[in-house]
Amino acid sequence: MSTQTRAPLSRDRLLSTAAALADAEGLGAVTMxxxxxxxxxxxxxxxxxxxxxxxxxxxxxERVIEEIAAExxxxxxxxxxxxxxxxxxxxxxxxxxxxxxxxxxxxxxxTEVPVAAYAHFEALVDSMVRGGLSYHLAHRxxxxxxxxxxxxxxxxFSPAAAGxxxxxxxxxxxxxAMADVFPQITAMVAAELHxxxxxxxxxxxxxxxxxxxxxxxxxxxxxxxxxA
Amino acid sequence: MSTQTRAPLSRDRLLSTAAALADAEGLGAVTMxxxxxxxxxxxxxxxxxxxxxxxxxxxxxERVIEEIAAExxxxxxxxxxxxxxxxxxxxxxxxxxxxxxxxxxxxxxxTEVPVAAYAHFEALVDSMVRGGLSYHLAHRxxxxxxxxxxxxxxxxFSPAAAGxxxxxxxxxxxxxAMADVFPQITAMVAAELHxxxxxxxxxxxxxxxxxxxxxxxxxxxxxxxxxA
DNA sequence: ACCTGAACACCGTTCAAGT
DNA sequence: ACCTGAACACCGTTCAAGT
Numbered sequence: 056m057s058t059q060t061r062a063p064l065s066r067d068r069l070l071s072t073a074a075a076l077a078d079a080e081g082l083g084a085v086t087m088x089x090x091x092x093x094x095x096x097x098x099x100x101x102x103x104x105x106x107x108x109x110x111x112x113x114x115x116x117e118r119v120i121e122e123i124a125a126e127x128x129x130x131x132x133x134x135x136x137x138x139x140x141x142x143x144x145x146x147x148x149x150x151x152x153x154x155x156x157x158x159x160x161x162x163x164x165x166t167e168v169p170v171a172a173y174a175h176f177e178a179l180v181d182s183m184v185r186g187g188l189s190y191h192l193a194h195r196x197x198x199x200x201x202x203x204x205x206x207x208x209x210x211x212f213s214p215a216a217a218g219x220x221x222x223x224x225x226x227x228x229x230x231x232a233m234a235d236v237f238p239q240i241t242a243m244v245a246a247e248l249h250x251x252x253x254x255x256x257x258x259x260x261x262x263x264x265x266x267x268x269x270x271x272x273x274x275x276x277x278x279x280x281x282x283a
Numbered sequence: 284m285s286t287q288t289r290a291p292l293s294r295d296r297l298l299s300t301a302a303a304l305a306d307a308e309g310l311g312a313v314t315m316x317x318x319x320x321x322x323x324x325x326x327x328x329x330x331x332x333x334x335x336x337x338x339x340x341x342x343x344x345e346r347v348i349e350e351i352a353a354e355x356x357x358x359x360x361x362x363x364x365x366x367x368x369x370x371x372x373x374x375x376x377x378x379x380x381x382x383x384x385x386x387x388x389x390x391x392x393x394t395e396v397p398v399a400a401y402a403h404f405e406a407l408v409d410s411m412v413r414g415g416l417s418y419h420l421a422h423r424x425x426x427x428x429x430x431x432x433x434x435x436x437x438x439x440f441s442p443a444a445a446g447x448x449x450x451x452x453x454x455x456x457x458x459x460a461m462a463d464v465f466p467q468i469t470a471m472v473a474a475e476l477h478x479x480x481x482x483x484x485x486x487x488x489x490x491x492x493x494x495x496x497x498x499x500x501x502x503x504x505x506x507x508x509x510x511a
Numbered sequence: 512a513c514c515t516g517a518a519c520a521c522c523g524t525t526c527a528a529g530t
Numbered sequence: 531a532c533c534t535g536a537a538c539a540c541c542g543t544t545c546a547a548g549t
Binding site: 196 | 366369391415424493501504505508
């Protein structure tokens with residue numbers, strides 16, 4: 056189809072083509088061989104620009120999150136009210152997911168959290184903390200809202216993701232590296248680590264997060280009962 | 284491994300083996316060839332008991348929902364308080380999902396909602412309506428809580444799922460067939476159809492559902508603010 | 512540096528053939 | 531009725547070879 060076979064093969068062009076292919080025919084249609092054909096080349100050529108199928112999918116997940124960031128940037132300055140800001144960000148995230156129905160499944164199937172997501176989290180935490188939420192509450196909000204937009208966000212910052220070791224030292228190091236770029240996230244993690252220093256479990260107790268969100272919903276429903 | 288090669292190949296045994304295989308090595312390990320090998324037979328023999336790979340996965344999704352039902356049954360009589368009942372059901376659903384980490388992804392990747400899920404929905408709606416929630420609110424609750432337990436429940440009762448036609452007639456027929464088995468769900472759908480008879484869109488306006496859940500969470504977070 | 516052909520070890524599935 | 535071998539059209543990936 057492409058009369059533009061002249062365009063040089065690049066990582067970025069491959070990712071765009073892969074995303075378009077997934078939009079049109081589903082994520083199942085994105086195979087190395089098919090993607091190569093779509094761009095007028097043999098399957099093996101892709102390995103010069105991508106580290107393999109799994110890396111392709113990781114990059115694709117990253118791309119979706121970046122698309123959300125672009126959407127947020129295009130929406131203009133953030134509302135000063137934290138609720139409005141958070142609400143708008145969630146709705147924009149959803150609108151992107153609707154454009155790419157394969158995206159939620161892809162993101163939640165990957166073990167690694169897309170790095171672009173951290174900027175998104177930082178903005179959310181910043182907004183919420185300025186709005187009067189504690190770091191603890193902001194953390195829970197991240198899980199509650201994240202599970203809405205993505206389907207599931209099991210463990211946002213797993214120590215295991217950074218390296219093999221599960222000890223607190225590794226977590227502290229990770230923290231220091233993030234401090235400059237993501238100050239609010241760092242403060243949040245530090246506050247949580249300080250409160251309950253449980254080195255064995257990951258510091259995201261997903262059972263607690265689940266129950267928190269569940270009770271938030273049940274409280275809300277109770278308040279809306281007709282006979283209340 | 285199986286010294287029990289004597290056991291006759293049956294649909295049920297295949298599904299059990301497939302579930303165990305997914306538990307042990309992930310859903311990716313569940314291939315027709317591997318499943319066959321696991322049970323001491325050639326891949327092609329599976330087609331005598333299963334309609335193919337896609338059917339296998341559908342049945343596997345069904346099985347997980349049935350496991351939740353069994354868990355609920357084992358937990359004894361339902362609490363009379365609607366909140367306690369709904370809460371317990373959600374937590375039990377989650378505990379099953381934790382046993383089968385592949386399950387949420389599988390269920391949400393299937394286009395069809397497992398039929399066993401309707402009994403689950405019926406019980407939830409019944410509990411909530413008795414608790415004073417309107418059918419409308421119960422419907423929204425189903426979406427909000429469903430997205431928690433499964434990651435996502437896009438369209439619970441799509442008219443398209445029943446057949447090709449999207450008109451209200453087909454929906455009415457579907458309704459009549461369900462009335463005996465699932466009276467509360469039927470009443471809920473009837474109430475919703477009556478309120479806003481929008482025959483073009485599916486009656487689950489997922490954008491509205493999303494915003495409803497989002498606002499429920501934001502309201503709850505606002506109420507928990509430290510400076511409130 | 513970038514692309515390729517042939518090859519390897521996998522998929523799901525069909526079909527004619529065995530018992 | 532149930533199982534199988536060979537075959538087909540696919541996968542992702544490696545590797546030596548081309549330019």
